[in-house]
Amino acid sequence: xxxxxxxxxxxxxxxxxxxxxxxxxxxxxxxxxxxxxxxxxxxxxxxxxxxxxxxxxxxxxxxxxxxxxxxxxxxxxxxxxxxxxxxxxxxxxxxxxxxxxxxxxxxxxxxxxxxxxxxxxxxxxxxxxxxxxxxxxxxxxxxxxxxxxxxxxxxxxxxxxxxxxxxxxxxxxxxxxxxxxxxxxxxxxxxxxxxxxxxxxxxxxxxxxxxxxxxxxxxxxxxxxxxxxxxxxxxxxx
Amino acid sequence: xxxxxxxxxxxxxxxxxxxxxxxxxxxxxxxxxxxxxxxxxxxxxxxxxxxxxxxxxxxxxxxxxxxxxxxxxxxxxxxxxxxxxxxxxxxxxxxxxxxxxxxxxxxxxxxxxxxxxxxxxxxxxxxxxxxxxxxxxxxxxxxxxxxxxxxxxxxxxxxxxxxxxxxxxxxxxxxxxxxxxxxxxxxxxxxxxxxxxxxxxxxxxxxxxxxxxxxxxxxxxxxxxxxxxxxxxxxxxxxxxxxxxxxxxxxxxxxxxxxxxxxxxxxxxxxxxxxxxxxxxxxxxxxxxxxxxxxxxxxxxxxxxxxxxxxxxxxxxxxxxxxxxxxxxxxxxxxxxxxxxxxxxxxxxxxxxxxxxxxxxxxxxxxxxxxxxxxxxxxxxxxxxxxxxxxxxxxxxxxxxxxxxxxxxxxxxxxxxxxxxxxxxxxxxxxxxxxxxxxxxxxxxxxxxxxxxxxxxxxxxxxxxxxxxxxxxxxxxxxxxxxxxxxxxxxxxxxxxxxxxxxxxxxxxxxxxxxxxxxxxxxxxxxxxxxxxxxxxxxxxx
Numbered sequence: 001x002x003x004x005x006x007x008x009x010x011x012x013x014x015x016x017x018x019x020x021x022x023x024x025x026x027x028x029x030x031x032x033x034x035x036x037x038x039x040x041x042x043x044x045x046x047x048x049x050x051x052x053x054x055x056x057x058x059x060x061x062x063x064x065x066x067x068x069x070x071x072x073x074x075x076x077x078x079x080x081x082x083x084x085x086x087x088x089x090x091x092x093x094x095x096x097x098x099x100x101x102x103x104x105x106x107x108x109x110x111x112x113x114x115x116x117x118x119x120x121x122x123x124x125x126x127x128x129x130x131x132x133x134x135x136x137x138x139x140x141x142x143x144x145x146x147x148x149x150x151x152x153x154x155x156x157x158x159x160x161x162x163x164x165x166x167x168x169x170x171x172x173x174x175x176x177x178x179x180x181x182x183x184x185x186x187x188x189x190x191x192x193x194x195x196x197x198x199x200x201x202x203x204x205x206x207x208x209x210x211x212x213x214x215x216x217x218x219x220x221x222x223x224x225x226x227x228x229x230x231x232x233x234x235x236x237x238x
Numbered sequence: 239x240x241x242x243x244x245x246x247x248x249x250x251x252x253x254x255x256x257x258x259x260x261x262x263x264x265x266x267x268x269x270x271x272x273x274x275x276x277x278x279x280x281x282x283x284x285x286x287x288x289x290x291x292x293x294x295x296x297x298x299x300x301x302x303x304x305x306x307x308x309x310x311x312x313x314x315x316x317x318x319x320x321x322x323x324x325x326x327x328x329x330x331x332x333x334x335x336x337x338x339x340x341x342x343x344x345x346x347x348x349x350x351x352x353x354x355x356x357x358x359x360x361x362x363x364x365x366x367x368x369x370x371x372x373x374x375x376x377x378x379x380x381x382x383x384x385x386x387x388x389x390x391x392x393x394x395x396x397x398x399x400x401x402x403x404x405x406x407x408x409x410x411x412x413x414x415x416x417x418x419x420x421x422x423x424x425x426x427x428x429x430x431x432x433x434x435x436x437x438x439x440x441x442x443x444x445x446x447x448x449x450x451x452x453x454x455x456x457x458x459x460x461x462x463x464x465x466x467x468x469x470x471x472x473x474x475x476x477x478x479x480x481x482x483x484x485x486x487x488x489x490x491x492x493x494x495x496x497x498x499x500x501x502x503x504x505x506x507x508x509x510x511x512x513x514x515x516x517x518x519x520x521x522x523x524x525x526x527x528x529x530x531x532x533x534x535x536x537x538x539x540x541x542x543x544x545x546x547x548x549x550x551x552x553x554x555x556x557x558x559x560x561x562x563x564x565x566x567x568x569x570x571x572x573x574x575x576x577x578x579x580x581x582x583x584x585x586x587x588x589x590x591x592x593x594x595x596x597x598x599x600x601x602x603x604x605x606x607x608x609x610x611x612x613x614x615x616x617x618x619x620x621x622x623x624x625x626x627x628x629x630x631x632x633x634x635x636x637x638x639x640x641x642x643x644x645x646x647x648x649x650x651x652x653x654x655x656x657x658x659x660x661x662x663x664x665x666x667x668x669x670x671x672x673x674x675x676x677x678x679x680x681x682x683x684x685x686x687x688x689x690x691x692x693x694x695x696x697x698x699x700x701x702x703x704x705x706x707x708x709x710x711x712x713x714x715x716x717x718x719x720x721x722x723x724x725x726x727x728x729x730x731x732x733x734x735x736x737x738x739x740x741x742x743x744x745x746x747x748x749x750x751x752x753x754x755x756x757x758x759x760x761x762x763x764x765x766x767x768x769x770x771x772x773x774x775x776x777x778x779x780x
Contacts, residue, residue: 052523067357079533082347090252091351097240
């Protein structure tokens with residue numbers, strides 16, 4: 001279980017995230033929606049432990065900044081950043097060592113197959129195209145198979161095949177009991193997948209709803225998003 | 239540890255693979271070949287010496303007579319003083335820059351891959367600083383080339399060799415001090431304000447104690463420095479004293495003390511690592527900010543096709559918006575350089591570089607005029623030469639060449655490189671004029687000599703900057719800056735020879751004609767390198 005309790009992040013006088021609290025259950029996919037500048041990336045960085053903030057994020061009861069929590073929590077950043085002097089496969093080996101993994105080769109090679117990176121194994125990080133870098137970025141995030149994984153805009157720059165594979169992986173992770181949190185602008189791309197939606201606006205968590213709640217109301221996720229971000233929020237959803 | 243070694247080894251191989259795909263390998267090969275040829279020629283000449291020895295003996299060799307001959311005691315004392323100064327400088331610098339050294343070494347790849355990994359933040363920091371240490375050690379291998387020079391200066395070979403372990407310990411301690419300072423200041427931000435005053439305080443107390451010692455003993459500076467900084471008790475000062483003592487103890491063959499010294503250094507290293515490990519560190523946010531900024535700048539530079547990332551200081555002030563840039567075609571880059579100067583410089587004249595040059599000129603000229611009571615122009619020229627040479631190194635036109643429109647503007651690339659470059663050189667001239675005038679007024683040296691040296695300084699800047707641009711363009715972006723610097727230093731050793739010979743001839747023969755000749759050589763090499771850089775930009779960098 002992943003619990004976010006009262007996360008607040010200020011940059012000087014700017015309130016980037018204001019007292020966000022929610023709980024994500026095992027084996028669920030949650031989408032984090034919000035307009036540009038809503039604080040989605042900041043919230044994720046607070047959750048992963050990159051930023052100093054008020055409040056806490058607990059992974060199976062461990063605060064996210066602890067080594068114990070980091071064994072359980074994964075993160076795929078929005079922009080891929082690779083070491084220019086390591087090849088694609090060397091990145092996987094390096095990360096496996098960072099996580100002290102032993103049996104990673106088969107899973108790593110499967111990820112490379114899924115994202116069509118096998119023939120790019122020996123390419124240096126700075127020799128890959130942007131799309132390929134993003135695919136490798138996903139492989140690196142998925143390699144440790146964490147219990148909870150945060151994806152920050154994971155579909156940007158991916159080709160249709162990679163998007164299809166990523167969606168399959170989301171479902172696979174859910175079946176394995178993982179907690180998946182996906183921040184995205186592309187509502188359509190996650191419409192069939194999500195179990196819970198969080199909508200963030202100006203740093204405030206405006207909605208925390210399950211699929212059943214949305215379907216019962218007779219609205220689509222897109223309707224809900226625009227109602228909240230461009231109109232009045234329905235009472236009781238946040 | 240396995241992760242660190244994996245990264246270090248594979249990155250090293252990656253750099254080599256990339257480097258040897260470019261024609262830098264050929265350039266290095268040519269330099270090495272040149273070294274072999276010069277070595278063989280020198281050997282052949284020395285073989286020929288006995289035949290002409292009788293003739294040579296009749297004529298006193300002025301230059302040789304001026305070479306310093308150190309007694310064994312003097313060479314040991316000089317080594318101990320130099321070692322102590324270097325130790326103090328390196329350790330002080332690491333404390334001084336420690337608060338930033340951590341955040342400035344992380345890339346976004348570290349943030350994305352290592353920050354979420356189940357490792358303590360100190361472990362990640364030690365990994366990065368360890369990698370940097372490895373690079374430093376690799377780059378400083380070229381210090382091996384200095385062994386013959388040091389031996390020729392009169393230092394015994396065992397002493398020269400023993401400098402290497404001392405240097406290794408110094409680098410290790412420097413990095414550990416940087417880790418400690420960064421971990422403390424980034425986690426507890428209130429401690430940040432005490433770091434630099436503490437360095438100033440230590441330096442101030444040391445200087446005051448030395449002055450007091452000199453006055454109380456009535457000794458001259460040299461004797462006082464030996465007595466104060468080389469006092470036997472100073473070797474017992476932890477870390478600083480131990481490191482500087484190591485080569486001397488090896489030289490004196492006091493093996494028990496060598497073992498104790500080494501054991502002490504290792505013990506302090508272990509204690510320091512354990513202490514850093516025990517700290518409750520949280521510097522990811524601090525490091526993330528800089529890494530994101532660097533990543534953004536790097537992407538912009540890469541998307542424009544050329545240039546390395548350079549971060550602009552946020553607090554940079556903008557003044558005098560009413561000035562016009564002017565120029566047309568390629569010359570806009572020249573006009574922009576001057577526009578920025580006149581907009582940003584204090585009183586439109588004094589830039590920070592200009593003030594630094596002025597300070598260097600005033601201090602050294604005053605030393606020459608009042609302490610040594612000499613009117614030699616070299617008290618002004620040589621310090622400025624060093625200052626100009628160091629400052630102009632690197633790629634001064636990267637700000638222009640990294641912009642996409644640099645290549646798009648319909649002019650010859652070499653022309654754009656030239657104008658952009660010329661802007662920097664004219665700025666250097668303007669930065670040097672007040673310094674040379676002040677130095678000349680203090681020293682009261684020959685005006686013509688001062689003017690000729692001003693020309694030399696400006697052309698040296700042009701040459702060094704051209705060299706920086708050229709080497710930056712031929713070296714792959716992905717190789718570490720330290721490796722780049724190492725290769726640049728190696729290449730410059732060879733390319734600086736022609737102009738260097740002219741300047742040495744001017745100094746030795748006292749014939750001013752060699753100065754304009756040196757200027758011409760600098761200009762010729764600089765222009766050739768500028769044209770070559772333009773051609774490389776046209777072709778597209780690998």
